[in-house]
Amino acid sequence: MSKHFEDARYYLGRAAEHAKAGVKEELEPVEARVKELVGVGEEEEPESSRLDRLQTDLKRIEERAEGEAREAVASARARVKEYRGHDAAEE
Template identity: 75%
Template sequence: MSKHFEDARYYLGRAADHAKEGVKEELEPVEARFRELVGREKEPEPSRLDRLEADLKELSERAEGEAKEAVQNARSRLQEYRSGRDEE
């Protein structure tokens, strides 16, 4: 593909992106008015802090579950060991 076609394709892509953003920007007030009339509000996107807090909570719960599982495994192995020694 010649350099001219590559350049044209690149600039067409940028033009499409800019057109999409422009249409989105122009329609935001219309969307807001429509949502106001209908009674549906746009759900706010979670902030970066909210996402991090959710991730930390998930990691904490997972770690707690893994720790409980490890304790249960250790207890069962200890019980098996003790019952094996008692039989001898």
């Protein structure tokens, strides 16, 4: 590609970046006004999404399953200990 085309492509890209930044800067007051009229503030927390609710539910279920597993292991250990105690008493 000719050096002239490479230069032109570079400067067109820069011009597009500057145009984008200028439009954004010009529209910031309009955006703020619309948000004010609509009542959308940055301090408001967005409503939790379905994914967030599912993750919370899964975490709760995981914790419950972990607790139940610990109880089952403790119960099994107690039964094994009791069984071994009876074996020792019978010998």
